[in-house]
Amino acid sequence: MRDNARDRELLHIKEAAEQLDVHDATVRRHIAAGDLRALRLGENGRYRIRQRDLDSFLREAEPRT
Numbered sequence: 001m002r003d004n005a006r007d008r009e010l011l012h013i014k015e016a017a018e019q020l021d022v023h024d025a026t027v028r029r030h031i032a033a034g035d036l037r038a039l040r041l042g043e044n045g046r047y048r049i050r051q052r053d054l055d056s057f058l059r060e061a062e063p064r065t
Contacts, residue, residue, distance in 0.1 A: 010039070010048040019054060030057070 016036075017024045028047075030036035037053040040046070 009051060011051060011054065013047055013049070016049045016054050020058070 011019075013024050013027050013031075017027045020027065027036065027049075031038045031047060031049075036049065036057045038047040038049045041048055
């Protein structure tokens with residue numbers, strides 16, 4: 001049985017991109033710009049994104065009416 005990315009605490013960039021419905025490079029740009037918080041793990045420095053940080057990013061990006 002495949003686990004659901006939304007049920008895990010740390011997401012890969014690809015998983016975050018799927019939730020946002022954008023390309024992986026767009027997620028990387030948001031991280032580089034400081035708009036989306038991410039962690040760098042291990043010696044190779046791969047990014048992981050906390051689900052709560054992605055949710056916060058989405059809330060801030062929603063247009064206010």
